[in-house]
Amino acid sequence: MKNRQYSLKSNVAIVSFLLLLFAGVQPLQAAVEVSASLNARNFPLDRVAALEIMVKGVRSFQPQIPEVDGLQFHHRGQSTQMEIVNGAFSSSVTSTFLVQALRVGTFTIPAIQIRTKDGTAATEPITFKVTASRTATTPTQGQSGASSTARLRSGEADEVAFLRVKPAKEKSYSGEVVPVQIKVYFRDGIKANLNSLPLLTGEGFVLQQLEREPMQSQEIINNTQYTVLTWDSALSGIKEGRHKVSVELEATLLLREQRRSSPRGNSMFNDPFFGNSFFDNFFGSYREKEVKVASPELDLTVLSLPDTGRPEDFSGAIGDFRLHVNADPIELFPGDPITLTMTVSGQGNFNRVQAPKLSREEGWKTYTPSSEFLKDGGPGHGKKVFEQALVAKDRSLKEIPAIDFSYFDPATASYKTLTANAIPLRIKGETVVQKEPEPVKKEIQGKEKDEAAAVSSQVVEPPISTLAPLQLTPGNMDQKLEPLFVKKWFQILVALIILILAAALIYRLRAARYVNNPLLRRNQAMKHLLGLRLKEIDKALAANDTRGFLATCRGAIQEQLGLAWETESGAITLADLQKRLPGDSLLLAVFSAADESAYGGQELNSQQMEKFAADLKQELEGLI
Amino acid sequence: MSVCFRKSVPFCLILLCIFQITWAGENRDKSDLFQSASSAYSRGDYKAAIEEFESLNRTGMSGPLLYNLANSYAQDGQSGRAILNYERALRLSPGDSDIRGNLELVRKEQGLFQEEKSFGQSFVTFLGLNQWIALAATAFVLFAVVLLLPVSFSLKRSTRFVLAAGCLFLTAVSIFAVVGRYQHWHDGVVVENDARLRVSPFASAASIGTIQEGRVLHMGKSHGNYFLVEDETGRSGWLAADAFEFIANF
Numbered sequence: 001m002k003n004r005q006y007s008l009k010s011n012v013a014i015v016s017f018l019l020l021l022f023a024g025v026q027p028l029q030a031a032v033e034v035s036a037s038l039n040a041r042n043f044p045l046d047r048v049a050a051l052e053i054m055v056k057g058v059r060s061f062q063p064q065i066p067e068v069d070g071l072q073f074h075h076r077g078q079s080t081q082m083e084i085v086n087g088a089f090s091s092s093v094t095s096t097f098l099v100q101a102l103r104v105g106t107f108t109i110p111a112i113q114i115r116t117k118d119g120t121a122a123t124e125p126i127t128f129k130v131t132a133s134r135t136a137t138t139p140t141q142g143q144s145g146a147s148s149t150a151r152l153r154s155g156e157a158d159e160v161a162f163l164r165v166k167p168a169k170e171k172s173y174s175g176e177v178v179p180v181q182i183k184v185y186f187r188d189g190i191k192a193n194l195n196s197l198p199l200l201t202g203e204g205f206v207l208q209q210l211e212r213e214p215m216q217s218q219e220i221i222n223n224t225q226y227t228v229l230t231w232d233s234a235l236s237g238i239k240e241g242r243h244k245v246s247v248e249l250e251a252t253l254l255l256r257e258q259r260r261s262s263p264r265g266n267s268m269f270n271d272p273f274f275g276n277s278f279f280d281n282f283f284g285s286y287r288e289k290e291v292k293v294a295s296p297e298l299d300l301t302v303l304s305l306p307d308t309g310r311p312e313d314f315s316g317a318i319g320d321f322r323l324h325v326n327a328d329p330i331e332l333f334p335g336d337p338i339t340l341t342m343t344v345s346g347q348g349n350f351n352r353v354q355a356p357k358l359s360r361e362e363g364w365k366t367y368t369p370s371s372e373f374l375k376d377g378g379p380g381h382g383k384k385v386f387e388q389a390l391v392a393k394d395r396s397l398k399e400i401p402a403i404d405f406s407y408f409d410p411a412t413a414s415y416k417t418l419t420a421n422a423i424p425l426r427i428k429g430e431t432v433v434q435k436e437p438e439p440v441k442k443e444i445q446g447k448e449k450d451e452a453a454a455v456s457s458q459v460v461e462p463p464i465s466t467l468a469p470l471q472l473t474p475g476n477m478d479q480k481l482e483p484l485f486v487k488k489w490f491q492i493l494v495a496l497i498i499l500i501l502a503a504a505l506i507y508r509l510r511a512a513r514y515v516n517n518p519l520l521r522r523n524q525a526m527k528h529l530l531g532l533r534l535k536e537i538d539k540a541l542a543a544n545d546t547r548g549f550l551a552t553c554r555g556a557i558q559e560q561l562g563l564a565w566e567t568e569s570g571a572i573t574l575a576d577l578q579k580r581l582p583g584d585s586l587l588l589a590v591f592s593a594a595d596e597s598a599y600g601g602q603e604l605n606s607q608q609m610e611k612f613a614a615d616l617k618q619e620l621e622g623l624i
Numbered sequence: 625m626s627v628c629f630r631k632s633v634p635f636c637l638i639l640l641c642i643f644q645i646t647w648a649g650e651n652r653d654k655s656d657l658f659q660s661a662s663s664a665y666s667r668g669d670y671k672a673a674i675e676e677f678e679s680l681n682r683t684g685m686s687g688p689l690l691y692n693l694a695n696s697y698a699q700d701g702q703s704g705r706a707i708l709n710y711e712r713a714l715r716l717s718p719g720d721s722d723i724r725g726n727l728e729l730v731r732k733e734q735g736l737f738q739e740e741k742s743f744g745q746s747f748v749t750f751l752g753l754n755q756w757i758a759l760a761a762t763a764f765v766l767f768a769v770v771l772l773l774p775v776s777f778s779l780k781r782s783t784r785f786v787l788a789a790g791c792l793f794l795t796a797v798s799i800f801a802v803v804g805r806y807q808h809w810h811d812g813v814v815v816e817n818d819a820r821l822r823v824s825p826f827a828s829a830a831s832i833g834t835i836q837e838g839r840v841l842h843m844g845k846s847h848g849n850y851f852l853v854e855d856e857t858g859r860s861g862w863l864a865a866d867a868f869e870f871i872a873n874f
Binding site: 367468483484 | 654655658663665666680683684685686687688689691692695699701712715716722725726729730732733735738753754757758761765768772806809864872873
């Protein structure tokens, strides 16, 4: 029962909270705004347009559509949107009408009145044009099933989808990069999914890899608007001769199924394939149609490169290039490497561009260059940067030799060689011609055996003369190549240090504990003093010194009770003990005997003294 | 008791003398061999120098010995073994400028250019592994001592805190450097000319390319007689064990 009540209460609380929230949000509603839009301002007589009337700030409304001569409005539903953004609530209601024209001409939908609680609002008038009906065209094949593939070669006539390929020229040299533009046209309104990138069919040419995202634009051809996808690429001839090639692309067109129970008759809504009316687009289901869009065949020719005038260092580069060379450092010490940066820029087949070469390599040690291609502009445009390490073997070198790069220029149909001038160089230090050392054995063989000892002391110029000299002493030869932490002595040292630190830490912690705890401090002091007094008592007992024994007992009782009661120990008397200790306390007897001994000269025998000592120890230890 | 002690003292002294004489003799032998190897180097007989330095190296090693051995290899044209021994010498004497200089020179001669070191790499290689370990241990002990000093010790609280924080920071930095250094402790050096990197750990596997003699390798897993290695330029592949030598654990 209690649970039920609790549940009821919590439900009420939740509902109240929601109501409050709703009530709190209500005043934040935006003011009423009305707008109307038509999705096409120009459409043929066999199509319809969609009119959307949107009212913001209300939850429902009844639009009053005016009568317009030559137009019919079909209400197709209402949708509501509500949203809360940063606590601000807004709602909008959209009513959709299909506008059907009964004749060709220019029409105006006048302002539409919207009545709300806050008053009346009106839309702006909309003017549009209705043109004559178009005759729908059908594809050449493939209408029988959704899975069949229709081939639309040069299908510009069917106005659905077609492909155009525009190479920069029709005759090119083998290996030359020919810019080409590939355009795929889809009639506006057709929904299409691309299943492949454009592919080259035919032999003799290769197509550079295409961008996955083509440029998209709109074009009007024969009064029909098309969505155009454009790829800028390049063709490269690989086989000499005449070749017929084309470009194909696979796509899936998403078509609306025709509505069977159309209220508007066959003339407008029975478009069987691509000529679906907007009305069908709006309410019909999708049907997929796979098509292959192909370009007209191109007749291209690949020419062979001329043999005459071909430079020796020609590596197959064809195009229009420039060469720039930079070296760093140009002031250096012997043996220092120089980085030679050679940049070949321009337009052409960069994949065939190889590193330019030194015109003379004598006196230089060269290393394999690295290369990087940086695209700059359209297909085939860019620069290839080569970095090569050089080391001057001869210190008397004054410059890096000129650097040559040869290529074939298709514009002039001739070979060209670019030459970068020699780069002046300054090698610091003395100019010493390196001398290969003569074989030592040869030297010894040519001498008498008894002269061998003398020869051994001769110093020979080593092959690498710049190496620092040998060490004169071997140093400590007990070293090992192992990290410190695997050496036993280091491990023991570290363990010792850790132990010491741990001990110091424990000591510090204990000290801190006593500093912050007066009770512990007092107990410690009591224990310490008791230890001292008990030793004195044992001494007096051993010496059979009754007076000394009792005086020590008295002092011990005063000290311990003084600390325990937090009073001056010397001021504690027998009266205090009688007042604060239980009547049967053994301390009373000892203290009393001590008093009597001090003031009356009472003596104790050794048995009594031993008993008193035992009683005292027991009682005082019980206080700590 | 005293008689026994008196008898044992001369015996111990004799033993000590024998030990001293043997030790001095061994040392003299090593020193003579070292001088002989150095002479061979000076007269250009690098192969003899290598042989003698290597025989010394088998009895015990030191920074100067490895350095001289590396120089001999360098002059003999065995750049891989030269670089290997310079690297070993640097492990024992990290601050020796001669070792560093000659190593750079041999690298340069062979075209084994290294990429510019980042600040972190330069910092880590500023000291050797053992120096970093010693620094880390010292800084940690100082940190603990500063913290555990008695309160009565005449040190301001803020000064104590700054000192402790400084020592702790130094400890952390040194440990970071130790880790960085130790990662390369088991590196190797290619000692074979035109050693081939392979795609798989088999002699019949396809070759990725050759790896230059003298390249320092970072070791990965091993399979049979092959190690998965990565060189300073980032190239990796399987390399036969006889084509390289470890710098440290040999």
